[in-house]
Amino acid sequence: MKITTQRRNIFFALLFLAPNLLGFLVFTLGPIVISLLGSFTTWSLRPSVPLKFIGLQNYLDLFNDPNFYFYFYNTIYLLMGMPISIAGSLALAVFLSQKLELRGPRAAARLSLTSAIVTGGIAAFLFLSGSGSAAVVILALGVISSAGIYFGSIGYRTFYYLPHFTAGAGTILLWMQLYNPNFGLINQAITSFGQLVGWQIDPPGWLSSTKSLLGFLPLPEHFNNGGFGLGAREAMMIMGIWGSVGGNTMILYLAAISNIPPELNEASDIDGASSWQRFCYITFPQLAPTTFFIVVMGIIGGLQGGFEQARLMTEGGPAGTTTTLSYYIYTQGFERLDLGYGAAVSWVLFIIIMIVTMINWRYGNKSTTD
Numbered sequence: 399m400k401i402t403t404q405r406r407n408i409f410f411a412l413l414f415l416a417p418n419l420l421g422f423l424v425f426t427l428g429p430i431v432i433s434l435l436g437s438f439t440t441w442s443l444r445p446s447v448p449l450k451f452i453g454l455q456n457y458l459d460l461f462n463d464p465n466f467y468f469y470f471y472n473t474i475y476l477l478m479g480m481p482i483s484i485a486g487s488l489a490l491a492v493f494l495s496q497k498l499e500l501r502g503p504r505a506a507a508r509l510s511l512t513s514a515i516v517t518g519g520i521a522a523f524l525f526l527s528g529s530g531s532a533a534v535v536i537l538a539l540g541v542i543s544s545a546g547i548y549f550g551s552i553g554y555r556t557f558y559y560l561p562h563f564t565a566g567a568g569t570i571l572l573w574m575q576l577y578n579p580n581f582g583l584i585n586q587a588i589t590s591f592g593q594l595v596g597w598q599i600d601p602p603g604w605l606s607s608t609k610s611l612l613g614f615l616p617l618p619e620h621f622n623n624g625g626f627g628l629g630a631r632e633a634m635m636i637m638g639i640w641g642s643v644g645g646n647t648m649i650l651y652l653a654a655i656s657n658i659p660p661e662l663n664e665a666s667d668i669d670g671a672s673s674w675q676r677f678c679y680i681t682f683p684q685l686a687p688t689t690f691f692i693v694v695m696g697i698i699g700g701l702q703g704g705f706e707q708a709r710l711m712t713e714g715g716p717a718g719t720t721t722t723l724s725y726y727i728y729t730q731g732f733e734r735l736d737l738g739y740g741a742a743v744s745w746v747l748f749i750i751i752m753i754v755t756m757i758n759w760r761y762g763n764k765s766t767t768d
Contacts, residue, residue: 433741441738456742464620465718466726466743470750471621472631473722475612477700479635484692486643488685491651492677494555514544555652558644570710573637577604602628605712608719622717630720634707647692654688655681694758701751723747 437457440450460466517540525533542557561569576582585601592599602609608624610631617623658681666676704722708714714721714729721729723743731740 433744436738437741437745439738441741443735443737452738456739457746459739460742460746464618466723468620468622468718469721469723469726471617472719473701473704473724475610475631476635476638476704476722477697479639480693480696480700483639483642484647484689484696486639487645487647487692488651488689490558490644491648491655492681494558494648495652495655511544514540516540517544558648561641562645566706567710569641570637570707573633574605574711577633579603579606602632604628604633605630606716608717610719622719624717624719630712630716634704634711634720637707638703647696650688650692651685654685658684690758690762693762694755697754697758698751701747701754 438451438453440447440452442449517536521533521537521540576584579585579601582604584604588599588601607627607629608622609627609629610623611626611628613623613626615623662680662684663676666680671679702724704720705724705728708720708722708725709728712720714725724747727740727743727747730743731737
């Protein structure tokens with residue numbers, strides 16, 4: 399009787415799990431198996447190409463393709479912005495974890511109103527002077543400052559996290575306007591600053607430039623550095639840093655900081671430790687597991703990323719300098735219609751991510767448990 403009841407419970411459990419299991423088999427496991435099998439064939443969307451088994455030929459062609467190494471270099475290059483993103487998120491989390499104390503709500507209201515009046519006046523002056531874009535930026539900063547002063551750290555946390563909710567395509571289109579070499583706000587600000595200090599500054603070409611910060615390295619010709627400077631890669635990196643600082647990384651750090659035992663900070667105060675010493679010897683070591691998780695997930699996301707930016711901002715250009723491996727998979731599979739080769743690239747990317755993650759887990763995780 400007991401066995402019959404157990405079987406019935408297992409049956410109903412599987413019945414309730416069936417929709418999820420079915421969805422996983424059809425939409426996740428199925429495509430993975432098909433892509434693996436397809437990488438060993440001439441799988442193509444062109445009717446003129448017959449489907450046949452070719453073994454490792456796609457992988458051999460991939461490793462003999464200089465474009466693959468170039469696009470892998472682009473993918474790694476864009477990962478250079480990750481340390482800046484993590485450091486910025488950590489600094490922002492430490493700042494927002496502090497309590498902003500004012501002498502009562504009236505003092506907060508007066509200071510908030512003063513901030514709004516000052517920034518509003520500056521924005522109005524800039525607008526009347528013909529700098530409408532700068533006026534909008536100052537006005538936005540004034541709103542953030544005033545709300546943060548009135549509502550405290552909660553207001554600042556909300557405003558810093560708001561960009562995370564914006565649509566990816568809309569944000570990318572906005573940054574395309576900012577990077578416009580002729581009338582973009584960024585180049586206008588650079589030119590205005592140069593005129594103010596008396597320097598002759600040639601603004602970067604951003605999305606139309608093949609220059610890079612590693613343009614001084616003697617790399618192979620097909621890497622298309624274009625010389626030293628700021629180019630399309632740096633434009634994508636800056637946009638990525640802006641999107642990540644204040645996003646989920648900041649939230650993770652805020653949660654981790656709130657879980658630090660208060661006794662440690664109290665002991666450091668008794669010992670007369672400075673704020674910097676408290677951060678170096680208490681806060682940062684306590685955040686080691688969170689930092690390890692963020693680094694691992696950041697590397698995985700970085701190796702898989704770059705598709706949206708390349709597709710909407712540059713279409714992989716100029717001269718392929720913003721084509722990442724994820725965008726390369728798309729172009730091979732859905733523009734050249736060579737799904738077999740695209741599947742091979744995706745599986746090589748998977749192996750790279752797996753190896754890097756295993757190395758991080760082997761050595762990085764050890765440092766968090768020492």
